[in-house]
Amino acid sequence: MTLFVLCFLLFLVGLYGVITRRNIIKIVLGICIMEYSMNLFLVLVGYVHDGVAPIITKGSERATFVDPLPQAMVITVIVIGLATTAMLLAIAIRLYRKHGTFDIREINTLKG
Amino acid sequence: MEYIIGVLLILMIAGSIYTLHAGDLLSAIVSYGIVGFGLVIIFLFLKAPDLAIVQLVVEIITLIIMIAVIRNSSKEDLQESATIKVEGVQYVNLKQLLYFSGAVVLALGLMYYFYQSVSGLDVFGEHEMRMSQVYVEQGAELTGSANLVTGVLLDFRAYDTLGEATILITAVVGILTILRIKGRK
Amino acid sequence: MQSDKGMTIIVKKMTQVLVGIIVLFGVYIITYGHLTPGGGFAGGTIIAGAFILLVLAYGDDIMHLRVTKEGSSKLENLAIFMFLLFAIPGLFMIPSVFFRNYLPLGTVGELLSAGVIPLFNIFIGIEVAAALFTIFLAFVILKEEDK
Numbered sequence: 001m002t003l004f005v006l007c008f009l010l011f012l013v014g015l016y017g018v019i020t021r022r023n024i025i026k027i028v029l030g031i032c033i034m035e036y037s038m039n040l041f042l043v044l045v046g047y048v049h050d051g052v053a054p055i056i057t058k059g060s061e062r063a064t065f066v067d068p069l070p071q072a073m074v075i076t077v078i079v080i081g082l083a084t085t086a087m088l089l090a091i092a093i094r095l096y097r098k099h100g101t102f103d104i105r106e107i108n109t110l111k112g
Numbered sequence: 113m114e115y116i117i118g119v120l121l122i123l124m125i126a127g128s129i130y131t132l133h134a135g136d137l138l139s140a141i142v143s144y145g146i147v148g149f150g151l152v153i154i155f156l157f158l159k160a161p162d163l164a165i166v167q168l169v170v171e172i173i174t175l176i177i178m179i180a181v182i183r184n185s186s187k188e189d190l191q192e193s194a195t196i197k198v199e200g201v202q203y204v205n206l207k208q209l210l211y212f213s214g215a216v217v218l219a220l221g222l223m224y225y226f227y228q229s230v231s232g233l234d235v236f237g238e239h240e241m242r243m244s245q246v247y248v249e250q251g252a253e254l255t256g257s258a259n260l261v262t263g264v265l266l267d268f269r270a271y272d273t274l275g276e277a278t279i280l281i282t283a284v285v286g287i288l289t290i291l292r293i294k295g296r297k
Numbered sequence: 298m299q300s301d302k303g304m305t306i307i308v309k310k311m312t313q314v315l316v317g318i319i320v321l322f323g324v325y326i327i328t329y330g331h332l333t334p335g336g337g338f339a340g341g342t343i344i345a346g347a348f349i350l351l352v353l354a355y356g357d358d359i360m361h362l363r364v365t366k367e368g369s370s371k372l373e374n375l376a377i378f379m380f381l382l383f384a385i386p387g388l389f390m391i392p393s394v395f396f397r398n399y400l401p402l403g404t405v406g407e408l409l410s411a412g413v414i415p416l417f418n419i420f421i422g423i424e425v426a427a428a429l430f431t432i433f434l435a436f437v438i439l440k441e442e443d444k
Contacts, residue, residue: 004230256412280424
């Protein structure tokens, strides 16, 4: 139970970074921290005490396995997270080339 | 087992708080590595070796791309001052305090609702596998693979893998369009 | 091998030794993906990492990069097309299900087993490696087109 609460605390740190920071790179880092915390939460739900990794070997017919379904989902989510971060950074580069700064309070004109 | 993961999580929270408050952008990106690599160790403790390999290499590539982004642009951060000086007397910056207290109130409210909804889940470690019972018991005969995660990912749930490949292609096309990469004449 | 671009001579020599080993390790993780931990995604990212190391150590003009940018995104599209091509014959069999495992399943634990899963692993590995390498090239090497 405390592990779930700590995981959500990591999510809240990321959310705090998105809300209160001025620099756009810090906002992107906050979004990435939120993604990592949710991946960790999914794998934490599927853990079984004294379980082994879900791979069948010669001597593991009687063993209890950890849940393989959240692990399969999280593998794809990690790679998708990289693609999403790369797109956010591409948008940040375009904003820098047009306005010359990373400050979001000065990039508030929608024209041009 | 819980204590080790708890200590690592507290280290990751401290690292992420420093990342968002660093004065220099380069040190923010380097200390973002604490969160990523701590996650690799936690995945190994949770008996998920596939995830550890993927998370390790993806974290390294993310750090490389971020350093490439800030290489040609400004590296220093924009300081938020906590106090402002008016006519020689220091006042507290009220707007800053308002944002910070708003964030704290939102965090407490979200934590209360999260606590209410998580107390209905199983206790950590006594997970009752309802959907995965068939996958674990008959996965080897139905798919023929010894690695159950690969069997789930490419035989029982192959649509999700197809969707993930589609997302990767869309992201690559999107990045090449946003950055207006020159093609061959 | 002296040239002005890229890193120093020590890094270049070490890269020459290490890149082959990293690519071999990635290919091992992809092909044994149905027996040991790993699979298509892990091996694909490792191979992308090997190519990124090559470009970082040798600078801009290795592999004639204008040609390679076109080549790597075409390779990615070709790999996903082959992935779909192997999944469609499942529709024409009985019972007709998309993505059905129709090659013979051998005994569990052999290298040649598990039907179409090793083939899918290889194509997913090529696709992920090409996508991550194209993303890296778009950020680091390639230039914006003129207005």
